[in-house]
Amino acid sequence: MKNQSLTEQLKGSTLFPSSRKIYVEGSRPDIRVPMREISLSPFTDKQGVNHPNEPIYVYDTSGVYTDPSYTINIKEGLPKLRQQWIAERADVEERSNLSSEYGQIRQADTKLDAIRYPNVNTRPLRAKADKVPTQYFYAKQGLITPEMEYVAIRENQNLGRMNEGRATKIESYITPEFVRQEIAAGRAMIPCNINHPECEPMIIGSKFRVKINANIGNSALSSGIQEEIDKAVWAMIWGSDTVMDLSTGDNIHETREWIIRNSPVPIGTVPLYQALEKVNGKVEDLTWEIYRDTLIEQAEQGVDYFTIHAGLLRDHVELTNKRMTGIVSRGGAIMAKWSMIHDQENFLYTHFDEICEILAAYDVAVSLGDGLRPGSVYDANDEAQFAELRVLGELTHKARAAHVQVLIEGPGHVPVHKIKENVELQQEVCDNAPFYVLGPLTTDIAPGYDHITSAIGGAIIGAHGVAMLCYVTQKEHLGLPNREDVKQAVITYKLAAHAADLAKGFPGAQLHDDAMSKARFEFRWEDQFALALDPQTAIQFHDETLPNDENKKTHFCSMCGDNFCSMKSSHEIRNMKSGKQHGPCQHRNEAVEETINAQE
């Protein structure tokens, strides 16, 4: 498959120069948390004395795809790192067969063998009777799971110095117990279905690093299985923390299986899309039973979170009549239409307790969809949007009562001055459940650049405490993103999320910036490239102006040239002042120390 060639490509690749994958071990040997270590070269002063620069450790979402010791075989799937942890808790049991009718039909259909993932597990896990295998339930019981310890180590990652004396002190901010408390309070969640043991745990909550999600998925018009797997892996390599598979075309059951088995990051879906496919796109034919079967089908494949548009009530539809752009959420439009056709309340709302029961049995998190999110600046923060948000608050409490982990979805298109109100209202009515927003886009006039109109909103809303940003690609409003679009959007959202982490004062976040700035001041060009979110683009841009390798050692750059290099002058000025011939190295290490101390 094409994906194999992607992973083959990655093997010998120099996507991330000066980097190696390391694992930090937790309290037991099977807790091994991945990080990317970026080695930095020393600063050489005028006397030729080398002053070392410590490596930087960065958060690593790429799984074994960037582990040279591991041989990728997408037909076998990824290592099941959580299998033992799940088994040890002894609260789940294997089913004798797939529980969903649809899953059974697809499995029995030999015509699908050619495109089917070859090792489908037909004995999925489910909670034992009266047991609740959710991280939220464990946290409330006071249990610190391996997943919680894993994310605690992972969140501290970028602080670097993990193997040194400082680690203990720095870890005092995000400890496993702190993680447990945040989850128990419903302020954070770890999306990790018991049927997705390949998932490397990650946490979503306002007190943790801002996360990003990449949407992939074929529509009826375009794209195939291979391309979607490629895009998913590509998104993870560049830093996507979760991936949503929004496929609506053919064979979405089989596509999903391939993706989950090969995904080290949590996978989210909107089950309603597949339910609609099952009734041939006829909204009027949708039923609770078909939807319910779809939830079970996907839960047993290992989907980690479901977007469920249960908050859009029949009475809300009328509120959208004043809008510029009506209903722009696919799921929202489907349920609004269903309600209108049948003159009945949204069945996702009326069956919400049963939904929660299913979700709890697999530890699938609910991501309460915002079917009435604004699709234009004009519609931002309107009555329809906030009416639905208040219902999401009500549903948050219901889900929590069923021990289900909760995310709340948010907009959309929101101008800069209306962003804060969204976060404040969400935190109030949803009791600080983690907020997960799309962008938001801060203007409507730049199609082709909506990764940027929305990264502006993303950085601002992240700084206000939003826990995860769903990316928007430059193709938004125009077409389906290709692999390069996915990469551009992931990098754009990584930088927006990081800007938000800095604004939140997230411990250690600034170390990465400081390492980059120190490398700039010391003219360590190779280190600047290695520290960049996208090293190859940085190298390419540099080489366009100054192509040869010698120019990666110059103490100036092509932007200003030798005489006009301000940093070069700064060095000269410092030497003049001190009367000594020392470099800036000592000062700079002090600066990094100060950053650490200030954030502790």
Place this chain on the structure above:
Amino acid sequence: MKNQSLTEQLKGSTLFPSSRKIYVEGSRPDIRVPMREISLSPFTDKQGVNHPNEPIYVYDTSGVYTDPSYTINIKEGLPKLRQQWIAERADVEERSNLSSEYGQIRQADTKLDAIRYPNVNTRPLRAKADKVPTQYFYAKQGLITPEMEYVAIRENQNLGRMNEGRATKIESYITPEFVRQEIAAGRAMIPCNINHPECEPMIIGSKFRVKINANIGNSALSSGIQEEIDKAVWAMIWGSDTVMDLSTGDNIHETREWIIRNSPVPIGTVPLYQALEKVNGKVEDLTWEIYRDTLIEQAEQGVDYFTIHAGLLRDHVELTNKRMTGIVSRGGAIMAKWSMIHDQENFLYTHFDEICEILAAYDVAVSLGDGLRPGSVYDANDEAQFAELRVLGELTHKARAAHVQVLIEGPGHVPVHKIKENVELQQEVCDNAPFYVLGPLTTDIAPGYDHITSAIGGAIIGAHGVAMLCYVTQKEHLGLPNREDVKQAVITYKLAAHAADLAKGFPGAQLHDDAMSKARFEFRWEDQFALALDPQTAIQFHDETLPNDENKKTHFCSMCGDNFCSMKSSHEIRNMKSGKQHGPCQHRNEAVEETINAQE
């Protein structure tokens, strides 16, 4: 010249589909304010009845380059639209020769004839004795100049409906008298040298549209005259409100002449760069006399604003020792080095009164440079930066006393949570003089994407009241931007500035967004492209997925396909509710009316 081919290219171009250039006449026939009118197609309802959509008028910085009735000849330069206005005020006189020694030497050098602009005006204008030809002085005297009326009409531009009954009512916000008051208070300025009569007046101030500046200029290492002119015109076509020529290589005097004679937007420079070239890059050889001669040389060519790093005092240099990245402003580094070498105060500070005298004689605005702007997140808002800012406040008052128009320059690299403090302190110490900032970049870790890291900061700081944003290209920190980089950065900054205008509630700004959103909801694809900041990119992205023209009429798009199109469903839902078969058109025109009313 290559530039000619650019303008030739533009002639038959479809860069801006459905658009035509119009001029709105003011109180006298030679006040003709350019706008781009975008025609929109009607919405056709299910009964086949057409509901018209009014055209949208957008701010147009492209000068006659997009006027099909005008034949560009860069050897003759642009029409001198301000010549008469300047003459009428009878406060300036022609010099008998160029006043600067350097200007005379270059003019006499026949070796330069081959690269020289052929019609250099060797009889530049200067103030008559005891006269002050600055817009600031006029405003304080209560005089409304044609320039002020011009910008008043221009600022109201995007409100549309300029030729209809609404115009008067809308204009009550930004009237010529309001413009005069803002300039008289020092809160706004119109950069327009009396020797740049080709300049189409524009205003910079917190109560007006947020403006953007594009930097161009060759360094000693790269780029030539033709390429720089090309880049300047290209930047204006995409929406740059001013252009700074930061050339530091050969023949910068001649390059500048070509650019100014062909520029409909104000041109800024940093005279110190050329002064340093004159002493062969040896900072120690810089003198006040050489700098002074450079000011006069450039003022007589028609430069509209000078960046002058007069606020960086000798005592500030020590404050940069604690920094991560020292001094990153080229001008700042030069003056700091000069001060240290000579153990003297910055001569731009000690000679500031004489500088102001020269500037006032030509109505060159001073842009007080921030030589100590932070070059890293670590250095943001530090003692050095704010110590210099306080001196800029002192200099603001000195410049105002000399009737010189003032801009204040700001950072740089600033994380999201430290942005607001910059604006608050600047407004306080500089008595609300317009603030002009570079970005700011909100993180250091994304070289190759710094147009985005900085557009985030730009939108936020613009919303806080910054009047003009200096763009940052994706090549920042890496190399010199090419033409495509310039375009990308201009579009990125246009959208950031527009996001800030929306946040400020600038009258009429949202009409553009509303027109786009209405076009989206009504599936008017061609109108969506025409309304986009970059129509060709939008079309290209659309056509990648759905290439043929038929697909520009579909009532869904490739992102979701037919069954999953939420907007299509929205229409169906509305029809179901009302029981009538009407389209959304009526509602939508009401929505646009509401936007106008809310902002009035």
